Amino acid sequence: MLEFNNSIPLTMGVELELQIVNRRDYNLTRGSDDLLRVINKTAHGYDIKPEITESMIEIATSVHSDHHAMLAELKEMRSLLVAAADKLNLGLAGGGAHPFQHWEDQRIYPADRYKLVSELYGYLAKQFTVYGQHIHIGCPSGDEAIRLAHLLARYIPHFIALSASSPYYQGVDTSFQSSRLTSINAFPLSGTMPFVPDWEAFNAFFNKMAQLKIVASMKDFYWDIRPKPEYGTVEIRVCDTPLSIDTAVALGAYAQTLASYFFAQRELQPLQTTYLTYTYNRFQACRFGLAGTLIDPAGGAQSSIQQDILRTIEMLADAADDLGTADAIEQLRVRALSGQSDAGWLRGCYEKSGSLNDVVRQQSAVWMTQ
């Protein structure tokens, strides 16, 4: 039986996976160990840790209810990271995938868990050198977490389109706005949570999977949205790491506002049809971003993801005012309205400079200063 550690509703936390690049040709470089050594010389109390390959580093905020405080904390973490990176002549960058790294060059971080993953998944482990943002939203109970996860599923394309920042992969333009999610599809336990009604039913499912020896813990599910019983949260895992921390925080606030709306609107019930449209909508968001088509599972109406985001933001106006997230939501509204995304910005850089090395130089400058 998985114990759901109930947490204060609508608290949130954000995890960001960052690219470590050299400052010569801006390729990924092995640097997480050197970086952590310098950072950990002083007691800082922040959650900064290595990830599966040595050119990745993950930072996680503490638990917040106010996104302004979260932004302030992320800025402090960034100063710490930038100082260490400056000392070591490394660059740090957002973006869901490094534009021109070769996956076979990547090195698995020497920790037992990652070695096991690498042995199990073979080349998929090195291809997993992609960079995402995870958003956690606190839930008062396991049942609420299951309900929230199902309700959020319809809005997953929003998170993909608003964060999309991996148009280039292995040196080519993939024509996708977010190519990163495609690397995750390859894992056998990726996808979505089954349509279970409550925490008890979820536990029955989990126990069955454990008995079949398919999984040992929740960590083995690489789902887009999953309950995280240890933290008492629902975790959204589809976002590319945005180019700047502002966007990352705004996305956190958007998830928080959606959750607050769902917690308040008790009449809303999860729909199984959501999962019929799910992969279609998800693909549209990855491939076309804001311009993609979204099929509303409730009525079958089609609209652009951009339109759907703008409508949702209108729907959330009151909730945002009550929660104090109106400024962050407005930032996303402007972003959606302009049709611009991080992926578009990266393509613009490449068009001007003609060099992917220079694109990474610029994206690193954005993350380290803005």
Added chain:
Amino acid sequence: MTAHNFLPAWPHALNVLTATGIILVLGLLGAHLLRRLLPQVPAITGYVLSGMLIGPTGLNLVNVSLLDDISLVVDLSLGLVLFELGRRVDYKWLLRERGLLITGVALSTLTYIALLLLLTQLGIDTLIASMVAALGMATSPAVVLNVVREVKAEGQVSERMINIVVIGNALAFIVFSMGLAAVHVEYRADWGSYLLHPFYLLLGSILLGGVISRLLLWIGHLLGRDSQTQLILVLALIAATVGIAEMFKLSALIALLSFGIASRIKDARHAIVEPDLSPYTSLFYVALFVFAGANLQWSYLLMLWPVALAFIALRLLIAVGLSTGLAHLNGIPYRKGALLGFGLTPLSGFNILMVQHAVGEYPQFGAQLSALVVAILVILEILGPICTRVALVASGEAKL
């Protein structure tokens, strides 16, 4: 009617291209053989050993005059290495990261002073001692770059090693040039040569590098960011710089180093995509190190082995000791600091060329100087690359 004799006369010596071909093939075979016997030994050591085998002191397949003939290929190889080294120096980092700058300068200074004292204690003429001690500051850029690439090393030990190599080579060159001025004095050359020669060498070479780097940026901007086009441009300018340096009797070493550094500093528009010279350099590295091996002469070592061993031991002690002591300043643990110092063991083989070019006018002095340098190099050409490889592997920065 006499038959037209279309058959050539039997050649009595190899020509340059044949010799180059043979050198490359034998270098590859030597490295391959060594790798099968000792998989942990870097390819460079194999090249050097092949060179020793076929060189004048070995089988004499490649004799002294032939070595002279192919020096053009070698000069070009050196040019590539120095340019690459220059591109890998980030002066902004050196200014920001004082710990590294201090380590580099302290290491060179201390090495020079200690070696100078040692050599004079051993009864070597002060001027020669000073010049050999100066060369002791110069870790071989070719060896370090090549081994870093061979084991795909990435991380602080590798990056800091490369920057320290640059600092050491630059200081070695400056002190060596000053020694050269003193040689002019000792041999009573006219005042012009002892004052002006070092200045001419240093400033002229830097200026040449600067001008060529401007040319690279300008033409590079004009041609756009196609990496193949830029690569050809870079190779062309490297060849031209080596040639111009030779014509004007400047130091190709300093010219190429400053070409590399300046082409990165001045590139505000980021017009130049980092050129990947590796397919070309790997070819030239083979030539370079077989050549270096062929040039080595064991006879000097037999004569001068006590001095050579003392020199190597003291130099190693200082490098390992100091870089361990300054590890924290560099943000690395003591163990990696020690490995950093150990990896700096290879001595620059350009030193022989520098000696030959510089003191050619004073054969008697030059002979003493180069005997000592060669005696030291014989050992370090073989052991140096192994030390660097061991350091990079043990630091965990190699990808094997």
